Amino acid sequence: MTSRQQKASANSAASKKGASSRTDSVEKIMTAIELLGTKMYTQTAALRQEIVSIRQELQTTSSLQSANAQNTKRNDDLEQSSTEWSMALETTVKRLQSEVCSLSEKCLDLEGRSRRQNIRLIGIAGGEEGRDLRQFCATVLKEVSDLEDTPRLDRSHRTLAPKPKEGERPRPFIIRVHHGDMKTAFSARRRRCSTRRSVFTSSPTLPQKWLSSGRLLRRESGSFKT
Structure with missing residues (x-):
């Protein structure tokens, strides 16, 4: 073989080798991409599940907040009512105390009068x-x-x-x-x-x-x- 033929043969073998090497690299890259996609899908599914759980918890929290707001309003109403009742009761007690004192004085007077004879x-x-x-x-x-x-x-x-x-x-x-x-x-x-x-x-x-x-x-x- 002449030197040209040998050089051409070497170039052809090198080309085939390079092509084979590129093919292997592409396959590795594709395999890595597929693995990455699978992992991303799995992680995405997990994230979606967590998001659903968070939404459910938020709904539960909203219900609790609504119930808490209602209880707070009821407590405020009860406190206002108890304050009004307490004031009314205090007024009534003072009036009754005054009446009891007056009746006690009258009873003492009547008792004294009944003993005069x-x-x-x-x-x-x-x-x-x-x-x-x-x-x-x-x-x-x-x-x-x-x-x-x-x-x-x-x-x-x-x-x-x-x-x-x-x-x-x-x-x-x-x-x-x-x-x-x-x-x-x-x-x-x-x-x-x-x-x-x-x-x-x-x-x-x-x-x-x-x-x-x-x-x-x-x-x-x-x-x-x-």
Whole structure:
């Protein structure tokens, strides 16, 4: 072979070798591109799934925000209502306190007035009065006060103390006279007999069993209290 032929043959072999090398490079590049595309597709699918999850979470968050806003509004309304109720209740309580104080004063006044016509009769042993306490006390008061008529009594009863034992001081009578002037008359009679501790014991018509009890109708230091 001549030198030209050898050179041409070498060039041809080099060309074939270069073409083969380029083909291999292209195939490698295509393979890499396919792998990259597959990875990108996989990652894109994962990203899409995450985006869907985020959207769902955002929707849930929006619902929670809406519910929270409603609860906040309800709480504000309840707070406003409770404030109004508290103010109204405070006003009502103050009014009721004022009314209670006024009623208490009236009750005390009425209680005091109801006791103005009360007298206390002490020293009469239990069982002496019989069944009709009011008539018994009226008779005693008539005798000890030297009255022409039997005084009118609204009620008569012994005090609520425990029943005394034998030898103990008997429970006094609480008597309410119907007319206030009768109490005045009893008080005047007591003052006239104030020199003695036991008053009205000089009444000639008073039964002796009453006189021996120790006795009737004194105020504070005696047996008759008005």
